[in-house]
Amino acid sequence: MKKALKITGRILLGLLILIAVFLIIMIIYNQVMLKKEDKLLENYPGQLVEVNGHNMNVYIEGEGEHTLVFLAPAGSTSPVLTFKPLYSKLSGEYKTVVVEKFGYGMSDVVDTDRDYKVMVNECREALEKSGVEAPYILCPYSKSGLDALIWAQNYPNEVEGIFGMDMAFPNAMKDFGAGGGEWLISAAKNSGIIRLFISDNEFPETYSTEEKQFAKALFVRKYANKVMPNEIKTAPDAAETILSDSKPEMPLHLLLTSGKGTGREQEWQGYAHSYIDDMKNASVTQIDCAHDDICGGKPDQVCDEIRAFTDELGK
8 A cells, every 4th residue: 555655656746747847848938939029029010109108009001081990809919910801901991090908919918907988098098199080980899899888978079980890788798707717827828838729720811920920929928918807897887887878879880790609699689789779870780700700700791881881971
């Protein structure tokens, strides 16, 4: 019996040593790759502007009568790349802008807790400092629907219209809560182990080799950073704030999926209709794709819908 315990102990000790060596190798490899990728990310699209003492990235492409401002979904680590399938088709007709909020893309990760009104004002300041003048057509995707509605309620003169890409509405976010496991994700990022779980195949085929490198580098830096839990934590308060105010009066057009991928497939469309059905200037188009596939999976249809929406604004 004692001999068996000794053998078991030696095996466990050996496994612990192997794990420790593996972790040390991964940490060293991760630090080497981070330095290498820092150089690569100097070429990431956009311009950094100072907002409240931190850097925020804004990407601008094209010119036109209307200015489209794309607002990213929660957790997007490279919004400039997320929206490329759209603005690459639209920048010949519109001024297209992607604002990477703090914690997203090349923008700084900030330590302070911020509510949605603060986040909206940060985006407004970034646009102003980038020389992008209002009014805007806000193009929120998923959770950034809250940002767009707060923006429209508080600064209606800046918002020409809202083009929602399966945007979230207040009732969908009232009971939204952060999941667990943040410590495990943080450990995987800090050790570099997270690199083992991402490959070029994780990103759209339309990405160039350099864009896949950008996406991977930003994923290992920004995925599930400290800004994201704060946004999730404050989402219910933002939802209540929106519901306590009058609904926006400017035109709103919504591309609505079945909700597949949201975790709330049964209620997703109901959340949208409960908010917009009594709005005079709101309309809906059903789009046949999953929640996560709007930009990359249906870019032609989305762009056609944007063109139709702006044509109606001019009438």
